[in-house]
Amino acid sequence: MTKTAAILGGGVIGGGWAARFLLMGWDVRVFDPSPTAEETLNAMLGRARRALPALYDVALPAEGKLSFHGTISEAVDGAVWIQESAPERLELKQKLYQQVQSVCDPEAIIGSSTSGFMPSELQSCATRPEQIIVAHPFNPVYLLPLIELVGSDKTGPDTLDRAKDLLETVGLFPLKVRQEIPAHIADRFLEAVWREALWLIKDGIATTEEIDDAIRMGFGLRWGQMGLFETYRVAGGPAGMAHFISQFGPALEWPWTKLMDVPELTDELIEMIASQSDAQSGHLSIAELESLRDGNLIGMMRSLKARGSAVGKVLADHEKTIEPVMPDLMVPMITLDRQVPTDWVDGNGHMNESRYVQAMSEASDRFLLWIGTTPDYIATQGSWFTVENHVRYLAEVMIGDRISATTKVLEAKGKKLKLFYTIRCNGEVAATVEQLLIHVDMQTRRAGEPPAEMADLLTRIAEAHAAFGVPEGAGGTGRR
Structure with missing residues (x-):
């Protein structure tokens, strides 16, 4: 039986959610008041149709039915999963949930793509707070499998488990966060790196391109297949993590970074960052950069799949569920x-x-x-x-x-x-x-x-x- 997902907000993130569900055989119902929403989502869907199946060595399920709706009640009708990807304004999201819960199935899961708000904040004005969770994805959602699942003390006892099981059927990797915290897990790392990068630019130590080179030519590749702690375990040699910490741990007390000190985003600093970024990749359109990104991700992820490692194991395991x-x-x-x-x-x-x-x-x-x-x-x-x-x-x-x-x-x-x-x-x-x-x-x-x-x-x-x-x-x- 075909399942139905409702997508509230069809931008970059919501569109990625729609593509993921649709290409895995779900019917997808979209609500987005923007007059260009349908055109934008269809363009993303075209990229996803080329990209997601390229990760697999079997055919994906028959594509579901995509429909656009003018009201929230029409969009959520029959949906077992409702994904909110509205702008990051708490009052807007809370108002949206009140409208959704007045018409949706009480058993449906309502997930939020929020990158910063905690579920208790999202639930504070809700009719049924136990129904709402954070389901934070990473762009492009139709390729990258990580979803951070976060609940609060009001979340239903089995809601996160149901969400995890459901998302795994469409090839995603749900990571259950043990307790709610602003920005969850992954974005807290990204925020720390982003803060340090702003200082390096402001102080004239590196340009945007040089910072990106430092990531993509070095530790970014290691992190992409081993993560942080496994990388450092290897760096510790035969003695492992304990040796690594004893050798490099003292450096944590040295004044290397400014992680909690943010430079003022003056017009001058913003212009410096923007001009460097334009010089770095302004010769390519956003569509060309997205295509380049997708191709690179597919190549890396397929290589990892051949070895059953990291994200490749997620792909290989999911592929077994859709084998003919x-x-x-x-x-x-x-x-x-x-x-x-x-x-x-x-x-x-x-x-x-x-x-x-x-x-x-x-x-x-x-x-x-x-x-x-x-x-x-x-x-x-x-x-x-x-x-x-x-x-x-x-x-x-x-x-x-x-x-x-x-x-x-x-x-x-x-x-x-x-x-x-x-x-x-x-x-x-x-x-x-x-x-x-x-x-x-x-x-x-x-x-x-x-x-x-x-x-x-x-x-x-x-x-x-x-x-x-x-x-x-x-x-x-x-x-x-």
């Missing part, structure tokens, strides 16, 4: 359905020839899994090794295109298996691949017969698939 279920094996079946990510494209701007084979390989892995070649089977018994591929390149495939592969069993005789893949893009046949595999005993690493149960299943599949005829382009392997 095993279809009827007795007819040619879809074994691959995914978007072409940025790192699959070559200098000609289209999918590199090796990636056609990778697409086939992913389709092959899924088919072999369905016939019983599980990780446990590979670890203890056998596997299928590719001996030969015959590839026909028939059409261009571009970045962001959605591709699928249909698998047909041409031959299954003992330890020999011949498969045929038809790779399609936008309804057009983009390539065909014929693959010859041999079953291998993983203990001896030599060719060997598959178990009788697997061999029997493959024989039955091959006989059933024969009724569909020989596909065009077949016959390219096993000619020796």
